[in-house]
Amino acid sequence: MDVLSRPVIDRTLPLLTEGYAWLPNRMRDSSGPVVRTRILGRPALALRGPEAVRFFYDERNVHRHRAIPEPVLGTLFGREAVHNLDGAAHRARKAVFLPLLAPERVAGLVEEVTAAWDEAVPAWSRRCAVVLFDEAAVVLTRGGHRWAGVPLADGDAPATARDMIAMVDGFASAGPRHLRARGRQEDRLTRLVREVRAGTVTAPEGSVLARVCGHRDADGELLDEKTAAVELLNVVRPAAAVAWFVAFLAHALHRHPEHRVPLGDGDAAFATVFTHEVRRFYPFVPFLGGLAARDLMWRGEWVPAGGLVLLDVYGQNHDELLWGDPYAFRPRRFLGRPAGRDELIPQGGGDPATGHRCPGEGLTVGVLEALAARLARMEYTVPEQNLTIPLHRVPTRPRSGLLMADVR
Numbered sequence: 001m002d003v004l005s006r007p008v009i010d011r012t013l014p015l016l017t018e019g020y021a022w023l024p025n026r027m028r029d030s031s032g033p034v035v036r037t038r039i040l041g042r043p044a045l046a047l048r049g050p051e052a053v054r055f056f057y058d059e060r061n062v063h064r065h066r067a068i069p070e071p072v073l074g075t076l077f078g079r080e081a082v083h084n085l086d087g088a089a090h091r092a093r094k095a096v097f098l099p100l101l102a103p104e105r106v107a108g109l110v111e112e113v114t115a116a117w118d119e120a121v122p123a124w125s126r127r128c129a130v131v132l133f134d135e136a137a138v139v140l141t142r143g144g145h146r147w148a149g150v151p152l153a154d155g156d157a158p159a160t161a162r163d164m165i166a167m168v169d170g171f172a173s174a175g176p177r178h179l180r181a182r183g184r185q186e187d188r189l190t191r192l193v194r195e196v197r198a199g200t201v202t203a204p205e206g207s208v209l210a211r212v213c214g215h216r217d218a219d220g221e222l223l224d225e226k227t228a229a230v231e232l233l234n235v236v237r238p239a240a241a242v243a244w245f246v247a248f249l250a251h252a253l254h255r256h257p258e259h260r261v262p263l264g265d266g267d268a269a270f271a272t273v274f275t276h277e278v279r280r281f282y283p284f285v286p287f288l289g290g291l292a293a294r295d296l297m298w299r300g301e302w303v304p305a306g307g308l309v310l311l312d313v314y315g316q317n318h319d320e321l322l323w324g325d326p327y328a329f330r331p332r333r334f335l336g337r338p339a340g341r342d343e344l345i346p347q348g349g350g351d352p353a354t355g356h357r358c359p360g361e362g363l364t365v366g367v368l369e370a371l372a373a374r375l376a377r378m379e380y381t382v383p384e385q386n387l388t389i390p391l392h393r394v395p396t397r398p399r400s401g402l403l404m405a406d407v408r
Helices: 012-029 050-056 070-077 087-094 103-125 132-148 154-169 176-198 208-214 225-241 243-255 257-264 268-281 313-317 361-377
Strands: 034-039 042-047 129-131 288-292 296-298 301-303 308-311 403-405
Touching (some): 012 042, 012 313, 042 301, 050 308, 132 154, 132 208, 243 257, 243 268
Antiparallel strands (some): 129 403, 296 301
């Protein structure tokens, strides 16, 4: 029986029950870093490895348009978002976000987030205990809005942070909590875009708000108000989503307290490799998907045009061939070996300036480096709690959210 006629079993149910382990389990059962399968009856080709990353991000092979499932589009990105575009339309829309890659923009976000963190910590010290995940979400929401030039009253930050987290936490479902959260935030930002364009609200010069409100798409037209609001949300929402990684930072410091000293002493090189290892080791994105632009063959496995192509993100970040001891938390692995662009892919692979890799990755790294040092210098206790990280839940985090007591 040849490769094209072999029956392929539908694996939708294992995907729903195994979460992050789903593709690594399929890869383990196969003869190499590629699997042909089916999801919801649709043919799918799953791949892993640096060469696979380059294959996946080549638009001659894989398209994103219509590839993102409706629940993810409707709840997380928005149907009009840049994530759902390809080719010239994608490049034109991404022009809004490319300035975010500049070092001065990274430094600006770090400054705003650390200022919000330093404002929040004294209040934490007056409470018996705080859940770090929840508090970090508020800090990141405040800092992200200030940096983007999007007005947010201090008293509105906790509720806005809850909405941001709900959108990420429910990205694969269509539950009412997640959809209501998105609706509230899209309505708020649509009103803001309208007011900026009418001149009743002033967008800070050079801010994300000003760029989005003034951006002209590939057709030369201004983005409509709803689409502009969606793209604004695609900046301030990911800033709040860094709360997942902040909880993982604290989890790693609790499990491996020996790393507190170099972080607390301000070792910038160690802060970078520690951040890379947190992003590699802890689960965030399970896999990424696109649609085959034509009939594709990869290492002897086939998928027809229009079939799903999946990049095994979690599996690649835990691939023994790449990392040697992938389930050991060892930041210093990156001291002698800088993270390869298409090897370490917690937020996707490829070139963020031209492809679909998240342009906010550098911002995430900068914020985490700064907050890792602050966490290492803080005094607090970690009461008994459930710190397990369930792999069947996507996105996952420590079950307790990381409870901290006696903060000083």
